[in-house]
Amino acid sequence: MPVDHVDHVRSVDFEENLEKPRRTNTDHLKRTSSLFQEPKEERRLVRKLDLHILPLICFLYCFSFLDRVNIGNAKIGGIEESLKLTPVQFSVTLALFSVAYILCEVPANVLLKYFRVNIWISVIMFLWGGVTILTAFANSFITLSIARFFLGVFEAGYVPGIMYYLSTFYKRKELATRFAIFLSFTCWAGMVSGPIGYVATMLDGQLGLRGWQFLFIIEGIPTMLLSAACYIFLIRDVQDAKWLTTSEKELQVQRILREKATSTQHRPLTWKKFKACILDWRAWVMGLLLICGMTAGAGLSLFLPTLLQDLGYSLGVTQLLVIPINLVGAIAEISSAFTADRLERRFPLIFAGCLLGSVSFIALGLVQNNWVRFALMHFGISGVLMAAPCIMTWASDNWDGSGKAVSMAFIFCFGNVGGIIASFIFRPSDGPKYEMPFEVFGGMLFVAAFIALFLKTYWNRLNQRRDQGIYDVDFTELTEEEMNDLGDRHPSFRYVL
Numbered sequence: 039m040p041v042d043h044v045d046h047v048r049s050v051d052f053e054e055n056l057e058k059p060r061r062t063n064t065d066h067l068k069r070t071s072s073l074f075q076e077p078k079e080e081r082r083l084v085r086k087l088d089l090h091i092l093p094l095i096c097f098l099y100c101f102s103f104l105d106r107v108n109i110g111n112a113k114i115g116g117i118e119e120s121l122k123l124t125p126v127q128f129s130v131t132l133a134l135f136s137v138a139y140i141l142c143e144v145p146a147n148v149l150l151k152y153f154r155v156n157i158w159i160s161v162i163m164f165l166w167g168g169v170t171i172l173t174a175f176a177n178s179f180i181t182l183s184i185a186r187f188f189l190g191v192f193e194a195g196y197v198p199g200i201m202y203y204l205s206t207f208y209k210r211k212e213l214a215t216r217f218a219i220f221l222s223f224t225c226w227a228g229m230v231s232g233p234i235g236y237v238a239t240m241l242d243g244q245l246g247l248r249g250w251q252f253l254f255i256i257e258g259i260p261t262m263l264l265s266a267a268c269y270i271f272l273i274r275d276v277q278d279a280k281w282l283t284t285s286e287k288e289l290q291v292q293r294i295l296r297e298k299a300t301s302t303q304h305r306p307l308t309w310k311k312f313k314a315c316i317l318d319w320r321a322w323v324m325g326l327l328l329i330c331g332m333t334a335g336a337g338l339s340l341f342l343p344t345l346l347q348d349l350g351y352s353l354g355v356t357q358l359l360v361i362p363i364n365l366v367g368a369i370a371e372i373s374s375a376f377t378a379d380r381l382e383r384r385f386p387l388i389f390a391g392c393l394l395g396s397v398s399f400i401a402l403g404l405v406q407n408n409w410v411r412f413a414l415m416h417f418g419i420s421g422v423l424m425a426a427p428c429i430m431t432w433a434s435d436n437w438d439g440s441g442k443a444v445s446m447a448f449i450f451c452f453g454n455v456g457g458i459i460a461s462f463i464f465r466p467s468d469g470p471k472y473e474m475p476f477e478v479f480g481g482m483l484f485v486a487a488f489i490a491l492f493l494k495t496y497w498n499r500l501n502q503r504r505d506q507g508i509y510d511v512d513f514t515e516l517t518e519e520e521m522n523d524l525g526d527r528h529p530s531f532r533y534v535l
Contacts, residue, residue, distance in 0.1 A: 080293060083286050087207055090281055092216060094271055095200050096223045098163065101261045102196055103227040105170040105189065106135065107339045108257055111235035114343045114356060115250035127179045129462045131186045132340060136457035138190025143454070146195030147202060147447035155203055159196065160269035166192035167261030174254035198447040205434045206275065209293065210534055211382045213434060218375030218427035224339065225368035225423070232360040235343070315441040316448060323493060324433050325452030330486035331392060331429050333456030334399060334479035335422040341464045345415070348470035349408045363415055370420035375427040384428040384435065385494040385535055392487035395421025400480035403473040421483065435534040436497060438526040497533035504529060
């Protein structure tokens, strides 16, 4: 549960009992607690943040995801035949995106600490939009592979950067809903991709270009144009927000400080802190949870048009049938995150979503009827997307301090390992039932459910120990600066369960 007023009082009492002169920001928060006696003002402030921040980053993410997964629509539009790709070569081009993403995700979030966020996002967005357009003119396996690799390089900085960015504006109990709204635009992108793919197929032969080529051009040009909007309208921090009054800016600063155990999140990142983030065993376990929980989602994003076509539907119908599946997924994703924020819990929704997805995918590998399989795809993607925003929010909730951006990027890059697995798992020889891929998805989600149970049990134990005055760090001889650098190991920090 987010740190509340009682937690801060406990922290102050603890330090007074030590009879030490040093203090964290708790004293300042105590003096300014009157700011938090007017919840109406805070709700009005949060609505302003929502209206000015969420629409832009969500709209940009929609195009980011379109540029990433349009290769699936291009597959049924004839890109394999045009470039004479074997199934293995096509899978390699898909995997290269994830490889580049993994390699560049952590460096991208390190660089984000040294650049204004609007400049950083607008530059990488302009570059990946350009790569998307150039993909339309790939003429071989090599050129397509190069394009997909550099698409991953430039997109790597967006999602983890935005996740970190949102965590600087919202309290922990507000984040899951905002993350889910942001991530749900993968579903809206999926819904839009079908009609765009259908339009592209109708343009086949115009200007001497194939339909799949029009697909990349249609989706790449708006991305490049929107990069300018990002530069103009995306604010770096609350002090840049001209649409907030001075009192609202002060309220925003204090409500976020009240949420933090320390105030080191924007300090320069040291090499020692960087190594500690990379070697943190909790980050590896959380990364494994992401791999197991999100591989199925990556597979469906890339191969959903192919899966529907293999059910016997025509090209045009296939492009349109992606709409209801993605719509149901978006509803499940936002509803799950809203519930998680209201409960101020992540684990119950992660556990339930993983089990629902596991059962649905295992059933998909067993049933024969096409309509039942189509229905099970809705349940499968709903389970995955119920869990996804809560898993990603959990990572943001339970890490704090100057290395948080690196930890989050490191954890999120594990999710792209799932993209590599998904790239090779749908083999043509397994179609049209694809028993093996669906059974693997079901098994991985089952494992994810119990990894989540392990993390919840571990963090709950730490919370209980801190409530009892038992700490895992000996801080009696620490300086004030060292105390502030403890991050989530600070005695007043409580983990979200």
